[in-house]
Amino acid sequence: MAQAAPLSPKAPARMKLVCPAGTPPALRVAVDNGADDVYLGFKDETNARNFAGLNFDDRSIRDGVDYAHRRGAQVLVALNTFPQPSTWRKWRAAVDRAADLGVDAIIVADAGLLAYASKTHPQLRLHLSVQGSATSHEAINFHHEHFGIRRAVLPRVLSVEQAEKAIQRTPVDIEVFGFGSLSIMVEGRCALSSYATGESPNTHGGCSPAKAIRWQQSPRGLESRLGGVLIDRFGEEDHPGYPTLCRGRFVVNGDTYYPFEEPTSLNTLELLPRLQAMGVKAIKIEGRQRSPVYVETVTRVWREALDDCAREPQRFRVKPAWQEALAGISEGRQCTLGAYHRPWK
Amino acid sequence: MNATAMETTKLALGPLLYYWPREAVLAFYREAAGWPVDSVYLGETVCSRRRELKLADWVAIGEDLARAGKEVILSTAELIESDADLRTMHAVAGNGAFRVEANDMAAVRALAGKGPFVAGPFLNVYNAGTLSLLAGLGATRWVAPVELSRDGIAAVVAEGPPGIETEVFAYGRLPLAVSARCFTARYNNLTKDHCEFRCIEHPDGLALDTQDGEHFLILNGVQTQSASVQSLAPVIDEARAAGANVLRLSPQSRHTGEVVAVFRDAVAGALGAAEAVARLAPLMPAAACDGYWHGKPGIELERGRVREHVPETEVRP
Numbered sequence: 001m002a003q004a005a006p007l008s009p010k011a012p013a014r015m016k017l018v019c020p021a022g023t024p025p026a027l028r029v030a031v032d033n034g035a036d037d038v039y040l041g042f043k044d045e046t047n048a049r050n051f052a053g054l055n056f057d058d059r060s061i062r063d064g065v066d067y068a069h070r071r072g073a074q075v076l077v078a079l080n081t082f083p084q085p086s087t088w089r090k091w092r093a094a095v096d097r098a099a100d101l102g103v104d105a106i107i108v109a110d111a112g113l114l115a116y117a118s119k120t121h122p123q124l125r126l127h128l129s130v131q132g133s134a135t136s137h138e139a140i141n142f143h144h145e146h147f148g149i150r151r152a153v154l155p156r157v158l159s160v161e162q163a164e165k166a167i168q169r170t171p172v173d174i175e176v177f178g179f180g181s182l183s184i185m186v187e188g189r190c191a192l193s194s195y196a197t198g199e200s201p202n203t204h205g206g207c208s209p210a211k212a213i214r215w216q217q218s219p220r221g222l223e224s225r226l227g228g229v230l231i232d233r234f235g236e237e238d239h240p241g242y243p244t245l246c247r248g249r250f251v252v253n254g255d256t257y258y259p260f261e262e263p264t265s266l267n268t269l270e271l272l273p274r275l276q277a278m279g280v281k282a283i284k285i286e287g288r289q290r291s292p293v294y295v296e297t298v299t300r301v302w303r304e305a306l307d308d309c310a311r312e313p314q315r316f317r318v319k320p321a322w323q324e325a326l327a328g329i330s331e332g333r334q335c336t337l338g339a340y341h342r343p344w345k
Numbered sequence: 346m347n348a349t350a351m352e353t354t355k356l357a358l359g360p361l362l363y364y365w366p367r368e369a370v371l372a373f374y375r376e377a378a379g380w381p382v383d384s385v386y387l388g389e390t391v392c393s394r395r396r397e398l399k400l401a402d403w404v405a406i407g408e409d410l411a412r413a414g415k416e417v418i419l420s421t422a423e424l425i426e427s428d429a430d431l432r433t434m435h436a437v438a439g440n441g442a443f444r445v446e447a448n449d450m451a452a453v454r455a456l457a458g459k460g461p462f463v464a465g466p467f468l469n470v471y472n473a474g475t476l477s478l479l480a481g482l483g484a485t486r487w488v489a490p491v492e493l494s495r496d497g498i499a500a501v502v503a504e505g506p507p508g509i510e511t512e513v514f515a516y517g518r519l520p521l522a523v524s525a526r527c528f529t530a531r532y533n534n535l536t537k538d539h540c541e542f543r544c545i546e547h548p549d550g551l552a553l554d555t556q557d558g559e560h561f562l563i564l565n566g567v568q569t570q571s572a573s574v575q576s577l578a579p580v581i582d583e584a585r586a587a588g589a590n591v592l593r594l595s596p597q598s599r600h601t602g603e604v605v606a607v608f609r610d611a612v613a614g615a616l617g618a619a620e621a622v623a624r625l626a627p628l629m630p631a632a633a634c635d636g637y638w639h640g641k642p643g644i645e646l647e648r649g650r651v652r653e654h655v656p657e658t659e660v661r662p
Contacts, residue, residue, distance in 0.1 A: 085493070085500035088472035111450070112474030133469070136425045138451035145454075146478075157525035162426055185569070186424055188469060190522040191492050192562075195571055195643040198636070202469065203492055227642050230555040246522075250561065251554045252532050259528055259553055259564065339525045345537040 014310040015275065016282040018076070018175060019299050022054040022289055027064045029296040031073045034303030038068055039076040039107060041205075041288065046094040047078045048131060049288040050205030061101045074104035078288075080129035081205040082110045092116050099124045107153070108132070109188055114147040127175070128152040131201065133188035137169035144172050151175055153284060155187045160271065160340045164278040173281035179298055179326065180286025182266040182338050184246040192245045196227035208244045215240075224248075265330035266338045269305055269322060273313040294329045301325050354585060354612045356605060357384035357512060359595040360420045360446075362520060362565060364544045367397040373596065374406045378413035380602050381609040384591065385410050386446060388420045388437060392527070392566045393430050394540060400436050407443050417443045421452040423467050424523045424567065446488070457482040466490055466514065467523075471497070473504035486510035488593065491519045494640035495580070495587045502588030511588050516578065516604060517595025518550070518563055518631070519571040519643060528564040537567075548598035549630050560631055561644075573634035573644060578625055579618035580638060581611050600628040 019035035021027035030038045041047025043055040056064065065075045077098040083091035091113050098106045099121040106124060108114050109131035117126055130153040134140045143149045151173040154163055167174045185192070190207075194200035197212035214225040222234045224243035231248035234240040241247060246260040266286070268275065275283070283306065285298050301322045309316045338344055358377060361370065377385060387403045387410075389395050398406075407417040421434045431451065438445050438455040447453045448465035456462040464470055464479045464487040476487055489498050491514050502511055529551055530540040544551075550563035550570055563570040577584055577592065584592065592612070594605060607624045610616045616624070622633070636645030 082469055082471040083474065085472055085497040088474060092474075110469070110471070110475055112472055112476075112478050115478050116474060132450075133467075134450060136431055136449075136451045138431060138454055139425070139449055142450045142454035142457075157424070158426060165428065184526060185522040185524045189424070189467060191490075191519075191643070192522050192569065194492050194637070195519070195521050198640070198642040200492060202471065202490070227644070229559065229561060229644070230557045233556050249556065251556055251558075252551060252564065255532075256556060259532065260524075260569075261526075343536045343538075345526045 013276075013279075013281070015272075015280055015306055016175075017299070017302055017306055018282050018284045019295060019302075020180075020285055020288040020290070021064070021295065022049065022051075022287075023292065024056070024060045024064060025292045026288075026290075026295040027075075028067060029292050030299050031068050031071050033296055033299035035073055035299050037074045037076050037104075037282065038064070039078050039288070040064065041078045041080075042094055042097070044090075044094075045081055045084075045205040046091055048080045048129075048201045048205045049078075050081075051210065051289055054289060058097065058101060061103065065102055065104075076105045076107055076127065077101075077103045078107045078129065079113065080107050080109045080131045082131075082202045083113055084203060088112075092120075095121065095124075105150070111143070111146075114143060114149070118147040122148075125150050128172075129188075130155050130177070131188040133186055135186065137166040140166065140170045140172050140174075144170065151282065153177075156183050156266065157186050157339050159345075160274060160278075163280075163340070167279045174279070175282035175284050176268075176275060176280050177266055178268045178283035178285060178302065180266060182261065182264060182336065184261045190246075193226075196229045196245060198227070208242070213243055264336045265326075266336060267323075267326060267330070268337060268340060269302075269318045269326075271337065271340060272305060272309040273316045276309055276313055290329075297325050297329055353590055354581075355383035355510075355591045356381065356608055356612065357386065357591050357593045358382045358601075358605070359514070359517065359593045360386040360388055360390045361596045362391055362518075362568065362570070363548055363550060363596075363598070364392070364395045364397065364542065364566065365548055365598070366545060367402075369548070369598075370398055371406070373601070374410065376602055378410055378415070380605045382415065382594070382605055384416040384418055386418045386420045386593075387443075390420045390423050390448060391523075391568045392544075393422060393427070393433060394537070394542065395544075395566075397545075400433070400440070404440060404442060411443075418446050418463055419443050420446040420465060421448045423448050423520075424525070425449055425451055426525065447484075453479065453482060459483065461485040463488065463512075466520070470501070473501050473506075476501055476505040476509065480506040480509050484509065486512055486591065488512040489514070489589075491521070491575070491643070492637055495583055495638050496640060498589060499587040510590050512591035512593055513577065513584055513589045514575060515581075515584070515592035515594060516576050516608065516625075517574060517593075517597065519575050519634075519637075520568055521562070521571055521643075522569040524567050524569070527567050528569065529566050532564060540566075571634065571643060573632050573646075574629045575635055575637070575643070576622075576625060576629070576633045577635060577638060578608060578611050578621040579648070580635070581608075581621075583638075597630055599630075603628050
């Protein structure tokens, strides 16, 4: 039997801006340009952007926390992969490290790890990662009741109406994705990458790992392969993109097209007044793998947009300059509302 | 292997992942009543728009199968988005007749503390800590995520709670991903809300190939599957040694009963690995794979797979 929770509208409040930092310079530009929260990861598979040259050691986290706190920002550590069978204690050690380093919250997907964190570090604030695949208020409330999570990141699968219902029925603060690379599959529920390469976000903290990629010139054009599988083929007029599996061109019944999604970025700027009114507490920017220039641009634009929206939501308009700045750093130079806009599905 | 292990290894018919006409589904399960499987998972797990059968129909099928001596388990949906999805999940969870397989944390919440349930393959149980948590809430069986290797499963079992049953995906096209978007509708230039239920035209899904002709994936509505068929038939002894005591066989539109028979013989020790492979080959809709089991890319086949239609120019790592 469904539990008919009362629909109690929450008072709209200023939404926090949550920005990515793959490196200390990115953290600093995020803070300098007005991020409320900056999220980052350790240099290993405990986070879902486990790429060479990215992420933080203990010293750079301490420095980053200090830098952020002096300027009124908070630091969140993503421990958002699933602890693997024989090395799962490493993830527990990572929780202990994050607690010792004085970070403001950790972002966790795995239920067992959440249980450990809530028991061992009851003072440490817990956020449920998007990789936790909590797509309804009941799934979110499960994590609240068992682990005391304070914030949950909604998977990018819900329409605005569905997200609003979830917000109305949970005591947990809700964070949604505002901008960045768009996940086509439900986060935490995709093994396409490991099917082709042996490594996936769930198991190794990365999708379509760089070491599995091959580019080669062929008589039919430039080819990108992932684990040997042909992902796409580009002509002179194309802009070759990173061969993420769900952005490839494949053949179905003789038609060659993008069966999953074109290379586009999620951009929800135009939805901001709606998201604010329905009680979203934080807007997440994707892109820990991106450069400090990306972080600087996107943070600056979104800070201004969120401030405008908080000040006068009725008069909020997306400025052409914002869109221009964001288009310059978008994947495929196109933007979409994704699942927030129902016909996308 | 010892005699006890042979006797206690169960075969389970996984939930039907495709959309078949009602009559085809009813006929399939009438036949299944006579197959040598121990457990049968029932219910719509992929898409809430598929309504050839209602929950009452699944329960009725379950009652017939239970009379035929099968252990019946009702599965909840892989992805819950809407209020209607939640109502359906609660109806399944509270069905009162059969044990339930939970496939998301909302379902776990609905089932926790109310008796035994199955922790389904989409709950992302990758370690003993998570398995212990679920066992504490009432899970008496867990189904390993398809990505988990033999060694991974063995490690979870070794450190996990005692007495819980371990089920592995032993045969079928691997459910690899789920989305809010329907890729069958997209192929037909339709939106999901107006999909015309076109996946009913593809009883084993819609084939997706690479541009150089490799059979790669299967579009099954909002679900994406492997084109290759994972088969653990040659490694049943390994599966037992790793702690697996239930083997899941995933329904396909043809030959499922014969596949069950091969696995039954293999589990009984009456078939060697090579013989099992030979008997399965003509029953499979595509080539075999078992890479995940060996800790490799899932698409690979440990014992000398020749991948189809791979061009000569390809540079393999």
